[in-house]
Amino acid sequence: MVAIPSRAQSIQDAKSKGAKICALFPVHFPRELIECFNILPVEVWGPPGQEYNLASKHVQPYICPIIKNVVEFYLSGGMDVVDCAVFPHTCDSIQGLATLFTDMLHWDKPTFVFFYPRTSTSELKQQFLADEIGKVINFLERVSGQPFEQGALESKIKAFEENIHLRKQLIDHKKATGFESVEYWKLIRAGEYMFVEEHNKLLAAYLDYLKKNADKRDQKRAVFITGYVPEPMEVFEIIEKRGFYIVEDDYAALGRRLVRSFKYNADISPIENLVRKCLSFNPCPMFSQNVNDRLKYLTELFQYSDAKGVIIHTVKFCEPELFDVPFIEKHFKAMGVPVLFIDTNLEKKLLPRDRNRLEAFLESV
Numbered sequence: 460m461v462a463i464p465s466r467a468q469s470i471q472d473a474k475s476k477g478a479k480i481c482a483l484f485p486v487h488f489p490r491e492l493i494e495c496f497n498i499l500p501v502e503v504w505g506p507p508g509q510e511y512n513l514a515s516k517h518v519q520p521y522i523c524p525i526i527k528n529v530v531e532f533y534l535s536g537g538m539d540v541v542d543c544a545v546f547p548h549t550c551d552s553i554q555g556l557a558t559l560f561t562d563m564l565h566w567d568k569p570t571f572v573f574f575y576p577r578t579s580t581s582e583l584k585q586q587f588l589a590d591e592i593g594k595v596i597n598f599l600e601r602v603s604g605q606p607f608e609q610g611a612l613e614s615k616i617k618a619f620e621e622n623i624h625l626r627k628q629l630i631d632h633k634k635a636t637g638f639e640s641v642e643y644w645k646l647i648r649a650g651e652y653m654f655v656e657e658h659n660k661l662l663a664a665y666l667d668y669l670k671k672n673a674d675k676r677d678q679k680r681a682v683f684i685t686g687y688v689p690e691p692m693e694v695f696e697i698i699e700k701r702g703f704y705i706v707e708d709d710y711a712a713l714g715r716r717l718v719r720s721f722k723y724n725a726d727i728s729p730i731e732n733l734v735r736k737c738l739s740f741n742p743c744p745m746f747s748q749n750v751n752d753r754l755k756y757l758t759e760l761f762q763y764s765d766a767k768g769v770i771i772h773t774v775k776f777c778e779p780e781l782f783d784v785p786f787i788e789k790h791f792k793a794m795g796v797p798v799l800f801i802d803t804n805l806e807k808k809l810l811p812r813d814r815n816r817l818e819a820f821l822e823s824v
């Protein structure tokens with residue numbers, strides 16, 4: 460087994476080594492760009508289990524729990540340790556949050572809102588992204604007090620390639636052994652708040668541990684899961700306890716960020732490589748892509764997984780994810796695949812209703 464540091468430990472460790480801390484909001488942003496300035500990106504997915512004593516005065520009750528939890532977390536001092544913040548404009552709520560922080564909630568630290576291209580023209584997309592990356596670099600130079608170095612970005616991009624390579628090996632191991640563990644998911648999620656080189660060391664050590672200890676295949680059945688963020692993580696506990704495992708997943712926080720089609724090209728600059736990587740992101744409703752591309756992608760993951768059913772797990776009031784839910788349900792049901800849809804509220808534990816529905820679904824497939 461490996462010891463997984465907590466967010467607080469990772470932040471403290473980075474600070475003690477002279478790094479700055481950047482609050483990074485969901486969902487898609489190239490972490491390598493922040494890390495190459497020796498700034499630790501710590502993703503803020505709305506820590507689970509918050510009570511809305513402060514946030515409810517500032518945000519409407521029908522906004523998604525990510526926003527409510529983040530506002531509560533910020534107002535209760537959870538983000539005091541942070542030096543700057545990046546808001547990728549992947550949905551209107553995050554965009555609104557950026558405005559709320561700076562205009563209404565007296566957030567006075569450097570802030571950058573990163574826009575993704577919304578055009579379908581490839582050349583325009585590339586140009587737009589290169590311009591946005593250039594603006595982020597200026598921003599991070601100001602925050603860090605360090606000049607941008609191409610070599611630092613190159614080595615970070617390659618370290619993230621290694622990260623994906625290790626995660627793919629873990630997925631292959633799962634497929635071969637039927638292995639499932641909540642620890643595995645915690646380990647992958649540690650990448651939300653660790654420098655990539657440190658995370659790679661943990662992944663490599665865990666892979667080594669699994670290979671040494673896997674002597675027979677577990678008789679488990681696979682399910683496939685898609686959604687936003689795996690909170691509460693009790694979902695994985697129930698899946699494991701009921702004798703199931705997940706080979707591939709499409710959580711926005713997890714598997715959807717596994718960019719498989721990107722390979723570093725030494726003939727072009729690190730920034731051009733980063734642009735190409737951003738354009739290779741997997742289908743995601745946050746980019747308003749054609750839902751058919753997403754259905755094709757999900758079907759491939761589902762078939763690779765040999766899964767017996769599909770679980771769609773979103774958070775409440777998440778417009779981008781919820782737009783796709785009826786299409787995903789219809790698509791898999793037409794294939795004769797059982798589908799369960801649950802939407803949760805970033806609770807610490809599943810509500811009894813959701814737990815019962817998940818358990819009943821797993822019994823039936």
Ligand code: SF4
Nearest residue numbers: 523525550552777778
């Ligand atoms: S609306 Fe959805 S994508 Fe946007 S912040 Fe909320 S949960 Fe995330």
